[in-house]
Amino acid sequence: MGKKVVLFSLQTFSSMGGIQKMTRTLSHALNVLAKRNNWSFELWSVYDSNNDVITDYLPAENFKGFKKKRTLCTLKTILAAPKLDIVILSHVNLAVLGILVKMINPKCEIWLIAHGIEVWRPLSKTKNLFLKRCDKIISVSEFTRQQMILRHPVNEEKCFVLNNAIDPFLKLPTVFSKPEHLLKRHRFKDTTPVILTLTRLASSEQYKGHDQVIKALGNLKSKFPDLKYILAGKHDHKEEIRIQKLISNSKVDEELILTGFVEDNELSDYFLLADLFVLPSKKEGFGIVFIEAMANGLPVICGNADGSVDAIRNGELGTAINPDSPVELEAAIINHLENPVSLSQRKELQEKCLRYFNEDVYISNLEKLFFNA
Numbered sequence: 001m002g003k004k005v006v007l008f009s010l011q012t013f014s015s016m017g018g019i020q021k022m023t024r025t026l027s028h029a030l031n032v033l034a035k036r037n038n039w040s041f042e043l044w045s046v047y048d049s050n051n052d053v054i055t056d057y058l059p060a061e062n063f064k065g066f067k068k069k070r071t072l073c074t075l076k077t078i079l080a081a082p083k084l085d086i087v088i089l090s091h092v093n094l095a096v097l098g099i100l101v102k103m104i105n106p107k108c109e110i111w112l113i114a115h116g117i118e119v120w121r122p123l124s125k126t127k128n129l130f131l132k133r134c135d136k137i138i139s140v141s142e143f144t145r146q147q148m149i150l151r152h153p154v155n156e157e158k159c160f161v162l163n164n165a166i167d168p169f170l171k172l173p174t175v176f177s178k179p180e181h182l183l184k185r186h187r188f189k190d191t192t193p194v195i196l197t198l199t200r201l202a203s204s205e206q207y208k209g210h211d212q213v214i215k216a217l218g219n220l221k222s223k224f225p226d227l228k229y230i231l232a233g234k235h236d237h238k239e240e241i242r243i244q245k246l247i248s249n250s251k252v253d254e255e256l257i258l259t260g261f262v263e264d265n266e267l268s269d270y271f272l273l274a275d276l277f278v279l280p281s282k283k284e285g286f287g288i289v290f291i292e293a294m295a296n297g298l299p300v301i302c303g304n305a306d307g308s309v310d311a312i313r314n315g316e317l318g319t320a321i322n323p324d325s326p327v328e329l330e331a332a333i334i335n336h337l338e339n340p341v342s343l344s345q346r347k348e349l350q351e352k353c354l355r356y357f358n359e360d361v362y363i364s365n366l367e368k369l370f371f372n373a
Contacts, residue, residue: 003039003370004083005030008097009090012045013052016264017200018288019115022140022164023090024057026113029165029363030088031058033370046073046094056169077101084108086370088138092118095130102133109135111369113162116140116285116307120147128153136369138162140286141307160369163310164286165362166295166354171268176297176346179269186228186257188273193227193337196274196298198262198289199281201235203242209280209303209323214243216330217252224337227255232270234261271296276336280323284308294318294353297346301332317353 007030012023027043034041043058048065066073077097081104088111089098098110112134123131131137131152137159139145145159166172178190188194199208210231221227229252235243240258247256262270271277277293280303284290290300290311302308303323312318319336321328341349 002037003085005034005039005041005086005088006080006084007041007043007088007090008077008094009043009045009048010093011047012043012090013054014048018285019091021167021288022113022115024054025165025167025359025362026088026090026366028057028168029359029366031062032363033367044073044076046070073097074100078104081105081108086111088113091115092123092127092130095127098130099126099133111136111138114139114144114148114285116144117283119144120151120283123152134158136160138369140164141310143307143310144285161310162362162365162369163357164288164291165357165359166291168359170292170295172295172350172354173268173272173297176272176343178273182266182269182273186230186273188228189226191226193224193340194274195227195229195276195278195333196232196270196293197230197277197279198232198267198270198293199279201231201233201239201243203236203238205283207281207283209278209282209329210243211246212280212323212326212329213278213333214246214250214252214256216326216333217255218250219330220333220337221252221255223334227337229256230259230270230274231256232259232262267292268296271298274298275340276301276333278329278333279303279308280321280329281308282306282323284311287311290318291353291357294349295357297341297350299336299341299349301329301336313356317349317356 009023030041042062044064046066047068049067050065053060053063081101086109087101090113101108102110114137131154139161142161145161148154148159149156197210271293277298278301282303282305284306286307293300300318302320304320309320319332321332
């Protein structure tokens with residue numbers, strides 16, 4: 001038997017956030033590599049239960065869910081530590097487990113996946129100690145890699161970039177016409193220009209930039225009278241109240257549609273319904289939603305102050321603007337709406353996105369990290 005690899009996560013299958021999506025894709029890639037190289041691979045999740053596993057990504061026998069039983073997870077980790085060769089932590093909040101494994105088994109390689117805001121801030125003494133003992137720090141974007149080097153006492157030589165990839169089981173369109181059922185549901189015409197933002201709307205995370213889009217709608221609707229803005233994603237009550245007040249103050253009640261949470265089976269349809277995806281965020285570690293949009297042929301506007309630029313390959317695939325500039329945002333939206341992409345251009349955007357962010361490329365880059373290439 002070759003290497004024994006364990007990926008630790010806080011949560012993988014029982015929630016749908018960006019880190020969870022990334023962890024699912026990573027677990028599938030690691031399972032592929034384990035089979036290819038005759039390794040042993042398991043995914044251990046602190047908050048999931050065993051029944052949460054989605055076996056498309058890895059066999060149920062390779063998954064351990066501890067159902068929020070942190071003490072049990074810690075004890076199992078201590079017992080397993082002497083036999084482990086590589087431990088990958090999907091979040092810095094799992095630092096204690098990494099320290100324990102390294103103390104028990106110094107030869108075991110410890111890797112950390114660094115995403116975004118969880119490491120773009122001062123860290124506790126325990127987490128800084130963990131970073132010093134890490135063998136590899138894998139950032140999802142060049143921006144996050146630079147933040148790790150600038151903010152924390154880490155050796156630059158052990159910091160690498162592994163961009164996120166499209167979920168290998170995400171269903172992608174081959175036809176790019178607007179879905180009839182959504183046109184009927186929202187009472188849109190096929191020619192109605194539609195802007196889409198899809199993100200978690202939390203009162204504690206007011207950096208996504210949807211406020212700027214709402215404020216821009218007042219000017220945009222005078223130029224595009226039929227314009228609609230779909231703001232999609234789960235929101236808490238406090239944020240809903242704030243958004244509704246902003247909508248009323250901006251006088252865009254007719255132009256804006258709040259959908260709430262969008263089910264997985266309709267995500268692609270909403271990307272197809274829209275003419276432009278806009279998320280001028282300031283704190284995206286990478287922004288999986290950007291590559292999901294482009295994989296559905298939807299042009300993207302993002303911010304230029306975070307990891308989003310990796311998702312659009314520094315402007316090759318999408319448009320990056322200063323997220324604090326309403327003028328830049330409005331100009332970029334106008335330019336896209338005045339020059340809408342054709343169905344063939346949507347297909348071309350999909351192909352270009354998948355060329356860079358498909359799972360085969362992801363697995364190849366991940367494999368290089370194992371063999372220090």
